[in-house]
Amino acid sequence: MARINMRIDNDLKEQAQETFQEMGLDLTTAITLFIKYSVNSGELPFRPATKKQIENRQARAEAESGSLQSFDNVDDLLEALND
Numbered sequence: 584m585a586r587i588n589m590r591i592d593n594d595l596k597e598q599a600q601e602t603f604q605e606m607g608l609d610l611t612t613a614i615t616l617f618i619k620y621s622v623n624s625g626e627l628p629f630r631p632a633t634k635k636q637i638e639n640r641q642a643r644a645e646a647e648s649g650s651l652q653s654f655d656n657v658d659d660l661l662e663a664l665n666d
Contacts, residue, residue, distance in 0.1 A: 587614075 596610070603613040620628045632640070652662060654660040 595600060600610050601615070603610055606613075608616070653664065654663065
């Protein structure tokens with residue numbers, strides 16, 4: 584069995600331990616699951632993205648859902664904002 588040493592912010596480590604503990608995992612098991620998934624699938628278990636990309640995806644999904652209100656003119660928009 585190999586040992587991996589890494590540096591990580593103390594607060595982040597504690598938050599990760601708490602998060603994984605709620606899932607019934609210790610930090611070693613969670614990291615091992617991450618590595619095994621990546622090796623077996625050839626990809627990360629999530630899609631890496633910048634904050635801007637995430638916001639854009641969310642905005643696109645909201646627009647495509649049809650839940651946004653549209654206005655025919657500025658007066659109607661201002662009226663809706665004041666309601």
